[in-house]
Amino acid sequence: MVKFSVKKLHVWFGAAHILRGVSLDILSNEILSVIGPANSGKTTFLRMLNRLNELEPGFRMNGAIALDGADSLSEDVERLRKRIGMVFAMPLPLPLSIFDNVAYGARMHGIRKTARLQGIVEQALREAYLWDEVKDRLPTSAFNLSGGQQQRLCIARTLAVQPEVILFDEPCSGLDPISTAKVEEAMLKLKRQYTLILVTNNVKQAARVGDRTAFFLNGELIEVNKTDKIFTVPADKRTEDYIRGKFG
Amino acid sequence: MKKNPERSQKIAFFFLLLANLLIVVPVGLIIVIIVAKGFPALTWEFISQMPRQGMRAGGIFPAIIGTIYLVGGAILFALPIGVLAAIYLCEYATHSRMSRVVKLAIVNLAGVPSVVYGLFGLALFVVFCKFGVSILSGALTLGIMILPIIITASREALESVPPAFREVSLSLGASKWQTIRNIVLPNAIPGILTGAILGLGRASGETAPILFTVAAFYLPRLPSSVFDQVMALPYHLYVISTQVPNVDEKIRYGTALVLLLLVLFMNSVAILIRNKFRKQKRW
Numbered sequence: 001m002v003k004f005s006v007k008k009l010h011v012w013f014g015a016a017h018i019l020r021g022v023s024l025d026i027l028s029n030e031i032l033s034v035i036g037p038a039n040s041g042k043t044t045f046l047r048m049l050n051r052l053n054e055l056e057p058g059f060r061m062n063g064a065i066a067l068d069g070a071d072s073l074s075e076d077v078e079r080l081r082k083r084i085g086m087v088f089a090m091p092l093p094l095p096l097s098i099f100d101n102v103a104y105g106a107r108m109h110g111i112r113k114t115a116r117l118q119g120i121v122e123q124a125l126r127e128a129y130l131w132d133e134v135k136d137r138l139p140t141s142a143f144n145l146s147g148g149q150q151q152r153l154c155i156a157r158t159l160a161v162q163p164e165v166i167l168f169d170e171p172c173s174g175l176d177p178i179s180t181a182k183v184e185e186a187m188l189k190l191k192r193q194y195t196l197i198l199v200t201n202n203v204k205q206a207a208r209v210g211d212r213t214a215f216f217l218n219g220e221l222i223e224v225n226k227t228d229k230i231f232t233v234p235a236d237k238r239t240e241d242y243i244r245g246k247f248g
Numbered sequence: 249m250k251k252n253p254e255r256s257q258k259i260a261f262f263f264l265l266l267a268n269l270l271i272v273v274p275v276g277l278i279i280v281i282i283v284a285k286g287f288p289a290l291t292w293e294f295i296s297q298m299p300r301q302g303m304r305a306g307g308i309f310p311a312i313i314g315t316i317y318l319v320g321g322a323i324l325f326a327l328p329i330g331v332l333a334a335i336y337l338c339e340y341a342t343h344s345r346m347s348r349v350v351k352l353a354i355v356n357l358a359g360v361p362s363v364v365y366g367l368f369g370l371a372l373f374v375v376f377c378k379f380g381v382s383i384l385s386g387a388l389t390l391g392i393m394i395l396p397i398i399i400t401a402s403r404e405a406l407e408s409v410p411p412a413f414r415e416v417s418l419s420l421g422a423s424k425w426q427t428i429r430n431i432v433l434p435n436a437i438p439g440i441l442t443g444a445i446l447g448l449g450r451a452s453g454e455t456a457p458i459l460f461t462v463a464a465f466y467l468p469r470l471p472s473s474v475f476d477q478v479m480a481l482p483y484h485l486y487v488i489s490t491q492v493p494n495v496d497e498k499i500r501y502g503t504a505l506v507l508l509l510l511v512l513f514m515n516s517v518a519i520l521i522r523n524k525f526r527k528q529k530r531w
């Protein structure tokens with residue numbers, strides 16, 4: 001089933017033409033990896049899906065994005081963002097306790113009862129494979145966690161809002177291999193319930209976790225296909241060059 | 249002449265030290281002189297009694313109370329308005345022409361001499377709003393005078409909250425106002441309080457803005473409403489130093505010392521509150 005349908009998407013920041021006509025369908029319960037060299041527009045594409053680009057000065061766009069068949073650009077932006085979580089490149093805990101970080105979204109959506117919040121927080125932390133490591137220190141500052149733990153905390157915080165789609169923007173770029181493995185493990189499990197889109201600079205990571213992989217270059221989608229196809233018989237010469245490490 | 253790096257270093261060091269001494273020495277002297285000459289006047293009677301004998305004896309209690317009312321009123325007025333204005337400028341109207349005009353106005357307001365605020369307060373609050381020469385008029389005039397300080401400090405405080413926090417909050421589906429209320433403001437409070445501290449100091453020391461709007465020359469009783477006149481420390485100091493003959497030096501310096509201590513006390517309270525919030529902030 002098609003979750004997101006992006007059609008002829010163009011984005012400009014000021015005079016710079018950043019996305020140049022990207023058309024792409026994203027399926028329910030798949031992990032779509034997005035790869036490409038720096039400045040190819042991967043982050044910009046991701047931030048179109050939860051409409052964070054609208055905050056930027058000089059932002060203009062053209063094209064259509066549909067979520068479950070309905071135009072996402074005309075939907076109420078807060079409700080849309082509740083359905084589409086995002087995990088950023090750097091672990092970004094809010095300056096709050098561990099508990100309050102995870103409970104933040106739920107509280108903002110009107111849940112006040114402590115018992116209910118406790119349930120939500122515990123479940124989200126379990127889903128992000130962090131519960132056992134933090135269950136005894138929930139009231140302490142989130143900044144005391146390690147980088148990898150912070151990133152899983154950010155995943156838990158996103159899960160606590162019960163989104164349908166989760167956007168990951170290079171979630172492991174600041175992490176060591178063991179933390180990376182834990183985050184990847186969490187992502188593979190999450191696929192059962194959520195649609196995941198993973199932007200990554202790490203081609204091997206895309207190969208490990210992506211069901212399908214999209215290759216971006218200079219604001220264009222060069223090709224998108226099953227991950228094993230992209231990595232064995234890419235249709236485009238530029239894709240092959242990139243995954244063989246010839247540029248980027 | 250041959251260059252001698254060691255000697256030029258010594259010369260440079262000498263001037264750097266001199267510059268620092270030029271800052272420290274006057275401050276130290278002011279404090280030493282005021283404390284030395286004013287301390288003997290500092291009795292319980294002095295700070296708790298009405299003035300007597302045409303202000304040549306007795307205490308300065310009504311002036312202390314007057315200054316506290318005026319400064320408190322000014323902060324009560326300027327802090328909420330300043331913070332709301334700063335939120336609007338930083339979070340809502342970031343790049344609009346309106347915000348540029350307002351920012352320019354604030355910069356210029358900060359440069360207006362305080363006596364001009366006094367005249368302005370006289371025209372607007374005393375005469376036009378018919379508040380009369382009163383605590384209300386004086387506090388509002390002082391409030392307008394410190395508004396630019398508070399807005400500028402609040403804006404800097406809001407801008408120093410990392411934009412990434414805002415994005416995280418918004419990406420979780422929080423509204424803009426929820427983001428400001430729960431993430432931006434709590435982390436900006438220490439900086440906002442710094443602005444309040446600066447404003448407190450400025451408001452408690454100025455004479456010109458209260459001259460036409462509130463300050464009483466000699467009024468040995470406490471105000472009963474915001475429409476009453478009061479005495480205030482800076483103006484009282486001016487009066488007993490220049491307008492009333494034969495006032496004991498002790499009383500003049502005692503008044504100055506009380507004013508200093510009052511500002512110090514109000515600042516300490518604000519700093520204590522600020523430190524309490526700073527402790528929570530960690531990134």
Ligand SMILES: Nc1ncnc2c1ncn2[C@@H]1O[C@H](COP(=O)(O)OP(=O)(O)OP(=O)(O)O)[C@@H](O)[C@H]1O
Nearest residue numbers: 013018036037038039040041042043044045056201
């Ligand atoms: N808010 C903005 N204002 C102006 N230009 C922007 C903005 N955001 C992104 N750009 C520009 O858009 C281009 C694409 O950026 P984007 O972040 O999408 O690339 P990316 O593929 O994610 O790169 P990386 O792998 O380095 O993260 C860059 O040239 C960048 O300078």
Ligand SMILES: [Mg+2]
Nearest residue numbers: 042043044169
């Ligand atoms: Mg990026």
